[in-house]
Amino acid sequence: MSIAKSTVPRSIIPKSTIAEIDQLRDELELHNYQYHVLDAPQITDQAYDRMFRRLQDLEQEFPQLVSPDSPTQRVGSAPASHFEPVVHEVAMLSLANAFDDNEMLDFDRKLRERLEQDDDLVYCAEPKLDGLAVSLLYEAGELVRAATRGDGRSGENITANVRTIKSIPLSLRGDAVPRRIEVRGEVYMEIEALAKLNRAQLKAGAKVFANPRNAAAGSLRLLDSRITASRPLTFCCYGIGQSDGVDLPPSQYEQMLYLRDIGFPTSRLMEQPGSIGDCVEYYQRIMAMREQLAFDIDGVVFKLDEVALQREAGFVSRAPRWAIAYKFPAQEVMTRLLDVDFQVGRTGALTPVARLEPVAVGGVMVSNATLHNMDEIERKDVRIGDVVILRRAGDVIPEVVAPVLQQRVGELELPKMPSNCPVCGSEVLQQSGQTAYRCVGGLFCAAQRKEAIKHYASRKALDIEGLGDKLVEQLIEQGLIDSVADLYGLTLEQLSELDRMAEKSAQNLLDALDKSRATTLARFIYALGIREVGEATAEALAQYFADITPLFDVDVETLQRVEDVGPVVADNIRHFFDQRENRDIVERLMQQGVNWPQSDASGQQEQTLIGNTYVISGSLEGMSRDQAASLLKARGARVSGSVSAKTTALIAGESPGSKLAKAEALGVAIIDQAGFDRLLADSAPGGRNDI
Numbered sequence: 001m002s003i004a005k006s007t008v009p010r011s012i013i014p015k016s017t018i019a020e021i022d023q024l025r026d027e028l029e030l031h032n033y034q035y036h037v038l039d040a041p042q043i044t045d046q047a048y049d050r051m052f053r054r055l056q057d058l059e060q061e062f063p064q065l066v067s068p069d070s071p072t073q074r075v076g077s078a079p080a081s082h083f084e085p086v087v088h089e090v091a092m093l094s095l096a097n098a099f100d101d102n103e104m105l106d107f108d109r110k111l112r113e114r115l116e117q118d119d120d121l122v123y124c125a126e127p128k129l130d131g132l133a134v135s136l137l138y139e140a141g142e143l144v145r146a147a148t149r150g151d152g153r154s155g156e157n158i159t160a161n162v163r164t165i166k167s168i169p170l171s172l173r174g175d176a177v178p179r180r181i182e183v184r185g186e187v188y189m190e191i192e193a194l195a196k197l198n199r200a201q202l203k204a205g206a207k208v209f210a211n212p213r214n215a216a217a218g219s220l221r222l223l224d225s226r227i228t229a230s231r232p233l234t235f236c237c238y239g240i241g242q243s244d245g246v247d248l249p250p251s252q253y254e255q256m257l258y259l260r261d262i263g264f265p266t267s268r269l270m271e272q273p274g275s276i277g278d279c280v281e282y283y284q285r286i287m288a289m290r291e292q293l294a295f296d297i298d299g300v301v302f303k304l305d306e307v308a309l310q311r312e313a314g315f316v317s318r319a320p321r322w323a324i325a326y327k328f329p330a331q332e333v334m335t336r337l338l339d340v341d342f343q344v345g346r347t348g349a350l351t352p353v354a355r356l357e358p359v360a361v362g363g364v365m366v367s368n369a370t371l372h373n374m375d376e377i378e379r380k381d382v383r384i385g386d387v388v389i390l391r392r393a394g395d396v397i398p399e400v401v402a403p404v405l406q407q408r409v410g411e412l413e414l415p416k417m418p419s420n421c422p423v424c425g426s427e428v429l430q431q432s433g434q435t436a437y438r439c440v441g442g443l444f445c446a447a448q449r450k451e452a453i454k455h456y457a458s459r460k461a462l463d464i465e466g467l468g469d470k471l472v473e474q475l476i477e478q479g480l481i482d483s484v485a486d487l488y489g490l491t492l493e494q495l496s497e498l499d500r501m502a503e504k505s506a507q508n509l510l511d512a513l514d515k516s517r518a519t520t521l522a523r524f525i526y527a528l529g530i531r532e533v534g535e536a537t538a539e540a541l542a543q544y545f546a547d548i549t550p551l552f553d554v555d556v557e558t559l560q561r562v563e564d565v566g567p568v569v570a571d572n573i574r575h576f577f578d579q580r581e582n583r584d585i586v587e588r589l590m591q592q593g594v595n596w597p598q599s600d601a602s603g604q605q606e607q608t609l610i611g612n613t614y615v616i617s618g619s620l621e622g623m624s625r626d627q628a629a630s631l632l633k634a635r636g637a638r639v640s641g642s643v644s645a646k647t648t649a650l651i652a653g654e655s656p657g658s659k660l661a662k663a664e665a666l667g668v669a670i671i672d673q674a675g676f677d678r679l680l681a682d683s684a685p686g687g688r689n690d691i
């Protein structure tokens, strides 16, 4: 530590100070454990920080009392010149892989044959983290050495870096710590933490990391551990390399619980499947939750649970016979970029789309992927003809991550933005200060018309059930519709003649169209697809103007008085309504019966229900719940989805369900249909406002 030495001899440091330091360290360690291992913090971050700062202050005043295992000593130290090699006393093995259920069944069958077991084998299962394997050696309960896996026989000494990772204990918990124990596991970075780090790296002009594994490796192989300390690394253990002076439990599962007890984070998703069939079921379950996890995993690891049986099974080449990684379908693969086309979106923006040599990724064949925009192409330096890394995670659109520069041969060309729209031939322009290039064709452009209709029908807009993307395309291609205003003129005969459209589905679509007529003003504004007018802005506009016609002529200054509306959005709104065809479409929709609850005719609705929170349940007469919510919000109320003690009142229509019982139990006021009508009347400008 670079602090001035205290002149106070240790003998005269007040006993109470020594006791306070000890207590602060114990408490901070306990809170660290509760946070990182048990996932159950008991105090707020602020309270933790206060205790931490108090300990730092005391240690600064009395540096003689600083100990290497103090929670304050995780800040890193002066840069090293190199990493010392570490020879692993027990080799760090690799894992055999399985890629389908048959390979899993084979693995289990061979294992049972070798062990001469007819009965099902019990396994210990956990997700396989995408990080970097490390070995942590503890002697007399203290972390004395940390090493990378390296080639499995020897790695590098990264102790100074590993000491900065808060979820790795510097000292073990409990009274009976082993004389010596080597714990193994994975250092990794959570997805959000990696994204944040990459944003900061980008801003600083530094290298960004392609995945958590690279981020962990890059951060642990820094000679300056003070930089490692700033990286959001975390740890999860998966096994014991060796131990001395401790009776370890006889199963892998219990050993992991033991490691949790002495201070190591273990997988929350660890289970003990009782047969290979259960293992396959576990794999399916983890794969299904993969996208919801806070960290990247690339498969599931299964280990024979009984340690005595593991010993009996032994090893083959450099992998244990008793463990296997059942890998998920790869999310990143390499393929060739054949060409780049440009797709025209709802707002006219041209998105470069990669045409690829077809390849299986994430379990499906992919031949197209997004390249986002021209800036991205230039930043990544992706050229037509390159071998590229393609990524497909979950349901997200596949994307080209980067070119494989080592495989680039000859002079390849960067894709060029066309000067005319590939769909309607209108000019393509880039507005100053913007990344996007746009076709100026507006609704003259068939691509923009198609996208506008898809948007109008989408769930958050008019939510027209059954009017999916494919059907919209068919309707346009058959010349049955040209704009959203044509939707309400469609007939049963026209629809029934479409491909794969039975009369029943055609009738269902007409019913859905009819139902969509009763909407809210906010949804309607959102459905128009004005550039940069999302749900929140549409809601704010609806509250402010209370009707659509004031928007036809409003000036940009007035628009900017609306919450969330700045000069750019105001310009977009103005530009939208300045176009005669857009106003015509809105008017035609209204003539065809698209409607929303009318409130105060113009200007901002008075905020007479401000501070009140309502929950709406059951069906109301003459309006949808959405419409009712919109009327309440227009008066400044909050509308929530669940009843709590803070709810002002439950608005209970027909069949209000369990929310009614909950409101009764909590003593929350209940308003029926008649009460709701009164509330709306009373809370209109000049009305009473009881609840």
Ligand code: 5U1
Pocket: 093, 094, 095, 126, 127, 128, 129, 133, 238, 239, 301, 303, 320, 323
């Ligand atoms: N979760 C987990 N990852 N992983 C990696 N367990 C696990 N076990 C490993 C490795 C290399 O090896 C042991 C089976 C020796």
